[in-house]
Amino acid sequence: MIKKVFQYLVLGLGVYALIAALVITFYKDDPQAMIWQDREAFNKRYIAKLSIEKPENLNAVLDYLGSPDLTYAKRVEDNVWQIIFYRTQHVKSDGITTIDECTGLLFKNGQLVLWGPSAYESYQQES
Known part of the structure; x- marks a missing residue:
């Protein structure tokens, strides 16, 4: 009897571990469904992994x-400049997301060229 209970226990733990591994491997986080604190951390982790050697589109x-x-966009001659902002740091609890609470990602013709504090300054200088 004890042997059978132990077998079921081991089988149950194995199934649980398999399901947990599948969820961790294949489940994609949905930023839209996160609370704001989790979304900030999620955005910050992704932006920290960006690399100029392998630019994102x-x-x-x-x-x-x-x-x-x-988000802001403009056309300068034959180039389309777009800057998008993702919230990465909490500044003031007023329910409004402002630029100082975000990190900007600057795109030129759909390719990432710059991110961080200087991205918005560079966007403004393009004319």
Whole structure:
């Protein structure tokens, strides 16, 4: 009797471990469903992993991070400049997301060229 209970216990733990591994491996986080604290951390981790050697395109960023909190775009000659902002740090509890609470990602013709505090300054200088 004890042997059978032990077998069921081991089988149950094995099934639980398999399900947990599948969820961790295949479940994609949905930034839109996160509370704001978790979303900030999620955005910050993703942005910290960006690399200039392997620049992302706009669609890849939008697919992973979801809709930006703020976005601006303009056309300068033959180039389209777009800056999108994702909230990465809490400043003031007023229910409004402002630029100082976000990290900007600057895209030129859909390719990431700059991110961080200087991205918005560079966007403004393009004319």
